[in-house]
Amino acid sequence: MPEKMQFTKARIAALEPVPGKRITVYDLEQKGLCIRVTPAGAKAFYCVRKVEGKVEWVRIGDAAAVTIETARNTTAKIVNDIAAGTNPAEQKRIRKAEMTFSDLFAEWVKECKAKGKKSLGNDERNYRLHLQGIAKKKLSDIERQHIRTLHRKIGTASGIYQANRVLALTRAVFNFGIKALDIPGLTNPAAGLKMHREESRDRRLHPDEMPKFFEALAAEENPDMRDYVMLSLLTGARRSNVQAMHWQEIHLERRTWTIPGSKAKAKDNITVPLTTAAIEVLQARAEANGAQGWVFPGAGKTGHLVEPKKGWQRLLQRAGIEDLRLHDLRRSLASFQIDAGVSLAVIGKGLGHHSQQTTAVYARLAQDPVADAWQKGTDAILVAAGVKKTAEVVPMKKLPGHRKSAIS
Template structure:
């Protein structure tokens, strides 16, 4: 084979040398006209089609290898060549996208064509866009620069935490990769933005925080928020599952909740503590005729993540650095504090690891229910302690 022209295979593409930093090299396939791969000094390999159209050279970007497999790249190259044969220039459409699309237009297509059909966490994607990108929504894609997005990442990290900033960059990376796949002829502007280092989070409600937390929760005027937080704590379920809980999934007589699909792709039958059953029965009287336990006038039809109200609640309780997801971790942590074994905790929280799957499969709901009851009562005892202390203070006045 010549130095830069040979019959592509995945193995050969993987072994291609990386040029010096700042340089770019091109290699071309001998099987499909115009199909090539461009390699940057960072080692990024991108499939292209290089052809002359109306006597002008054009490079049409197809996607990155190995995210785009070789067979798919060849199929796309055939389509590009067919369009050129019809007198079309595939880059014309891509230029229109680059010139006309706003971030909002791209994100709406991302949600419609990719996130909602394929991602269980699509509501979180939508929430992140609404929370952090409102000032950017009318920006055209051609105006988005890496340095501005880097500054955004830094600001979100300072104001909302490293985890939130990193998740936003991950979302934007996915959105821009889809734009490239759909014809945006540009580099992904967040590819080289370095994320903040993260440590595994171990935060949960501590014993000294529980009385203040329960007091603030009992005095919360928003009953939807109050019930949502209680059920999040009492079930240990993931935030998205609690928000989207449906009445058809709940069996109040048998005291369990059949979650049809969780984050790890499996269903989960979760025991309901008496306190949770009482909350659900009360909500059933109010909202039982609707599909969702927490109905709302929103796109999804149910309550959405209450970040602002949650922050106000924590302020009243004088608690810092506690996230809604930490309610889930709190139940598991209190199970550990009260002596539950790791397999039962995993079953409660529906964790799924290769090492523990076989053990989980042999567990029924009885030990899980028992461990949840013990952990729940251990947490709730601090509510009773707080109430008893308040009564004693009143009697001494």
């Protein structure tokens, strides 16, 4: 086996492997270029040079895929780079160790969990659904144009609101890498990219929609879905809080549901009044399933109900209602309360809103007017649904499709 030879396609093809030994043959034409043959017969081109007293092997590629001419040109460039003070092998090692976006996102998630970030579940879902295209890319390979194109694509496929949330998430993850991890040379390709213009959403269930909405709800065969939607409407709570409602948070005698600060967006406990209709739904669930653990248990890793998208779409189709989201139920209760003459301050306290302008007002409010406001709001909903007359107290058992509760 020659140690050196003029590389040709035929001569390289004629190189035979040696059992138990990797052999190296150098090119007579290009200094530093060699080919290595493994005992299994694999052949690859390398550039071999001494850099700062250390022999560095820079792999160029498989001999079956890289031409001799390309191998020589690449070797010549590496030799010139070394002469100029650059170590290609070291750069390759740094490159190999560089974080991918997936690596950075995992570190960001750890930080968010430690800080108790409330919307982390949504962020992880957006990453899983929309950011897999850049997940395995090295951070230095992710360019501004990649993020701009992704933002535009999501806007077309999933809507401008979703696209903006993903852009904001990407920006936050890169900022974390820059500010918290101090990754050398890292820049934020999402910084400064313009969000899609969002219109303030004011969708609610209108009085004329209530009868068909309640009819569709009464026809729903899944009792968890019926009760979940009803309690979302009657409490005005955020959908994530209703999904994770726990019996330890419910006090039926006091007619209250206390959402702990660990689950609340503003990190303060929220006391939600339970109206007569809400109490009846909960009592029916307690009788049917017991009052232990989650109010809406689920088979997933959370242990409780998660976003029931299919059930919600089924309900809307049955009711013939369009462009209504689960979160709009929260806005619907507040709208009916306003229509009933309830003050914004009272509504804000029950909904758990938190701002510098209104916090002092909420703190001075007693719970009685808040509970009264929730009763007025749910009464107005039931009147609009056609199952109750104004100022008339009608048991929930008289609602259409009732068994143990209005939607059981």
